[in-house]
Amino acid sequence: MATSAPRSTYDSYRGRLETYFDRTARQNWVDLTSDTKVSGIRATVRAGRDRMRAMLLDWLPDDLTGMRILDAGCGTGSLAVAAAQLGAHVTAIDISRGLVDVARERAPSGLDIDWRVGDMLDPALGEFDHVVAMDSLIHYQTGDIVDVLASLAQRSPNIAFTFAPRTPLLAAMHATGKLFPKSDRAPAIVPVAEARLTRLLAQRLPSHRIAASERIVSGFYTSHAMMVSRG
Numbered sequence: 001m002a003t004s005a006p007r008s009t010y011d012s013y014r015g016r017l018e019t020y021f022d023r024t025a026r027q028n029w030v031d032l033t034s035d036t037k038v039s040g041i042r043a044t045v046r047a048g049r050d051r052m053r054a055m056l057l058d059w060l061p062d063d064l065t066g067m068r069i070l071d072a073g074c075g076t077g078s079l080a081v082a083a084a085q086l087g088a089h090v091t092a093i094d095i096s097r098g099l100v101d102v103a104r105e106r107a108p109s110g111l112d113i114d115w116r117v118g119d120m121l122d123p124a125l126g127e128f129d130h131v132v133a134m135d136s137l138i139h140y141q142t143g144d145i146v147d148v149l150a151s152l153a154q155r156s157p158n159i160a161f162t163f164a165p166r167t168p169l170l171a172a173m174h175a176t177g178k179l180f181p182k183s184d185r186a187p188a189i190v191p192v193a194e195a196r197l198t199r200l201l202a203q204r205l206p207s208h209r210i211a212a213s214e215r216i217v218s219g220f221y222t223s224h225a226m227m228v229s230r231g
Contacts, residue, residue, distance in 0.1 A: 044219020049135070052216045052223055053079050056132055056160050057086075059212050059227050064088035067129040070156065072120035073136020077103025077113075083132075084111035091128070093120050094136075121151050133161040135223060142192050146200045149228065153205055157230035165215060165224040166191035194224065201228060 056079065061067070065087030071080040074092035076099050084090045084107075093116040094100050104115045116125070120133070131152050137145050145163060152159050198210065211229040215222070 041220045045221040048216050048218030048221025048223065051218060052134060052162065052221075052225060053082070055214060055216065056134055056162075056225060057082055059160050059225075060086075060130055060132075062086070068127070070120070070125065070128040070131040070152075072131055072133040072152070074103060074115075075099050075136075077107055077115075079132060079134055080113050081107050081111060084113050088112070090114065091116060091125055093118055093122075093125065095119070121148065123155070126155070128156040129158065131156045131159045131161075133159070134225075135162050137161055138164045138189050138223070141190055142197050142200060145192065145197065146204050149201065150204045153208060153228070153230070158211075158227065159208075159229075160212075160225060160227040162223045162225045163192045163197065164189045165222065166193045167222065197226075207231070 060069075060083070063086065064083060067088050069080075069083045069088040069090045071077075071083065071090055071092040074080050074094045075096075077092060080090045080092035080103065090111075090113045092100075092103065092113055094103075095118070097117045100115050100117050107113060107115075120136070133148075133152075137148060140148070145161075149159055149161065201208070201210070205228060208228040208230050210226055212227040213225070215224040
């Protein structure tokens, strides 16, 4: 089992995403994850992300007291805060220092959250009862996603993650470079074929099973969530 994703692709995309979120679109994501009025398209994305976050939290135990949770790609921190409010010890990490700063400022006091800037695959982060990677792997090819999950699986028996499913609409948008509005162009979202992802997961993580799988569609937001669990 690999100890990390292939650095040639993983690191190059991490660098592009760090630049995008810290320099190009920081304020857009701050607005998207707040109550600030946004455009109609962004309102559907906000609603979809809210539904996705709620579903991923529902997949975790109702009582997280004493459990260690890794929020892998925490963004502005909504999921990390919700998990900590359920009693978890949360390590929340993102490549964007700007978004982590916002998350730290927004978080209520008294919660057990360790805010980090860096790589979700850093082995120094330790082991966890659950890992959640919400919309943080959507810029990677299928093989890279599986490599990331294989690395995380060495440190957690349960991983909930999301990917951009390959639908006719998303495939066409990806081919024409329109998965983001032109003014907000980011590194491309990569549509992933669910059947191929499932097949590769079975090959690379034979000790894990797919414990949950569900898709959220909300206007411009389409994302598919899976949970893989050991045993």
